[in-house]
Amino acid sequence: MKKEVIICRCEEISEEEIVKVIKQGYTSLNEIKRLLRCGMGHCQGRSCLPVIARLICKYAHKSPSEIKFPTSRPPLKPIPLDVLAQYNKKS
Numbered sequence: 001m002k003k004e005v006i007i008c009r010c011e012e013i014s015e016e017e018i019v020k021v022i023k024q025g026y027t028s029l030n031e032i033k034r035l036l037r038c039g040m041g042h043c044q045g046r047s048c049l050p051v052i053a054r055l056i057c058k059y060a061h062k063s064p065s066e067i068k069f070p071t072s073r074p075p076l077k078p079i080p081l082d083v084l085a086q087y088n089k090k091s
């Protein structure tokens, strides 16, 4: 029995799924993130993206300096929940 190794625990993406898309030619973290949603979970890729970068190096024969990490985009300004709750009442 083959054991499945989960790389992205937030989105439950396995190593096998990631290696499959790398072998299909998707060799950037942004492409893999868009295809599989890894890096879009609660940790925002803190756990999985470094591991996926190593998989890209291994299977796409890239050096670590060629791997670009996705830009994190925090909210411009936090929005209080009561403001959001009022939104539907005004419109």
Ligand code: FES
Binding pocket: 007, 008, 009, 010, 011, 038, 039, 040, 041, 042, 043, 044, 045, 046, 047, 048, 049
């Ligand atoms: S482990 Fe991948 S987004 Fe959290």
